[in-house]
Amino acid sequence: MGSVGVSWRVWKFLLGVWLVMIGMLIGSSDSLCEFEGIFNFGDSNTDTGGFNAAFPAQVSPFGMTFFKKPVGRSSDGRLILDFLAQGLGLPYLSPYLQSIGSDFRHGANFASSASTVLEPTASLDVGGISPFHLAIQLRQLQHFKAIVSEFYEQQGQGTNNDNKDASYSYLPSPDIFAKSIYTFYIGQNDFTSKVSAYGIPSLRESLPQIVSQIDATIREIYAEGGRTFLVFNLGPVGCYPGFLVELGHDPSDVDEFGCMVSYNDVVDDYNNLLRETLTETRENLVGATLIYVDVHSALLQLFRDPTTHGLKHSTRACCGHGGGDYNFEPKIMCGNMAASACDDPENYVSWDGIHFTEAANKIVARAILDGSISQPHFPFQQHCDLHPID
Template identity: 30%
Template sequence: MASLFLSKFSFFLLLIIITLFFHSSHCDVLTRCHITSLFQFGDSIADAGNVIRIPGAVISAQAWGLPYGETFFHKPTGRFSDGRIIADYIATALSLPFLNPYMDKSGVSFSQGANFAVAGATAMNNSFLEERGIGHVPFNVPLPSQLEWFKSHLQSTYGSKYSTTLRNSLVVLGEFGGVDYWNALAGNKPEPEVRTYVPFIIDGIISAIKEVIQLGSTRILVPGVFPFGCLSSYLTRFADTNPNAYDQYGCLKFYNDFATYHNIELKKALENLRCEFPRVKIVYGDYYGGFRLVFRYASWLGFNPSTLVSACCGSGGRYNAGGCSSASTNVCPNPSQYVNWDGLHLTDEAYHRISNVVINNMLPKFGCYGLRNSSALSSY
């Protein structure tokens, strides 16, 4: 009888945990928050259309054409997904409009923030990468360059009063590092060497945070990287004949361990930074944890457990990774049942669920205790 009681108790405890992770508060008032604008930095995980506006930017994942954007926008927007990205869900949770890409010069509004993320962007400057023989796209806009865009944008949009805007803003810095590591590992750099890059990348992220703090930012979200070993492109590029190299979901343990190492070092650095700037709210965005929770509760969330590590859009093969384009593409009929979209990026629905974890964790830490009609965290 006692064991039966404990079993039922554990079941209900599990339901509560899932609810906290994936469901929303439905309060009508957003209290003590006062976030009136949002600024996003990053790579293709966060790009809302900058790369497709850079002359000569040619990349294998053709986000300027369908099937990118097919699910939510019903047209390509430059986002590397079938629909929305995490930045869109964060904006919705804060009752802000989707951010326009900084490179959009068509007269769109930047009154409530801007997106500076660019697909292919690295944390490190080109000189760092070239000294180590790491490839990068010729149009690379690394983190330091995005910061220059940011400062120029603040001056041109808000003038001398930009610090007031930043006090009422949220800055999302990243994720960064994913492109640096992928370019190095896919370029056959040995993992022990790539591991030596981690302190440099963490230092680059911390330096950028200090810079936005000095400009006046008081709330900063700093995401970690995804579990690389669960991405279809990693699974294709680094396939292993040893079945013990894979975990229960079919992810490569070695590359997940590498991502975990980066995230642990980032969290340590952020803790030190909080001591240095105690009045600034600096929150770690657990993209890795959100991703893994989606895998753990995949069936309950509506994902197909048999295709967790397969890309919805690709050119075939075991994981259908690579070559997501209008010319020769295998696109799944139900992207909402997939986590991987094109091999390195995720579906609208996967971003939706990961965003719930990140947003529910960050809002109380930023002093936000209610959500105003947030579609990002509802409809379950």
């Protein structure tokens, strides 16, 4: 009986260990992913509150759909970046410039509304362009990495950090930088500010410089240990309601879908140059994954045939003033007391004439996650157990 009792206890112990291991596997399966974080560079298309942290001004109805209040995002709800993080099982990215309530354990967002790739030649007050251009955002990343490294070095040396633990508890471990995705969605403000001030010919001349700066930034991050890069191209700005109102054009320049052909042609030139440059760079970055993300094709499809994706309105803004075909008035934009938002943003492609609704952002994000608009093909489900982005 003694040997039987011992065997039974051993069996129970092994069974218990097995059940614990199964439980751990089941509990962690939803969050298994090769990528531990996201570091984002961009403008208002991916700004999760950076510009508003630096220059607080956003008011309702921004954020009305999901957050139920303005949270520094240029939309009624979540952005493409938010859905990307959600799909990977990561929290929404905190803005690097936000001093209160930020959690950087899974990355940081350096994007700022009105940012450009190239250094701006005018101040924010004069030109409406953010001072946080791409080179500044890169320096912010490097400063952030230095702080993380310094903190962990102090911890390893036994330095007394009793007064730092509260503020530093939301920092990532130093190895996150090699295990994260670096996303780039920037360049739209270089395009629109240049074309508004100098016209299409001058814009075409600057395209190589813009692309070269993005390429140089990627190479610098790679040299510092970054290995996975997603670079978004530019959307069809010739279809955006705000630009249809503000950018001069002849009626003959408008295609059957209501978009300006000449401006979209320049966007195509830029996107082709960006794709070709990244293709060349990819061959030189050993061990890196460099993906060209064709958000342009996904957005163009929404503008041309919104009903295919369950939407109704393409080149008409949900939030704005003036009604008509575009519901956009440059002097009374969304957020102005005289402007108002539609009751059904889920039926619109455009939120405020320049940015997109949560509904449109979700459609594009799904295409990114399934790899259908990535070159080369990059289905995230082969790298992560994806979460639903409902």
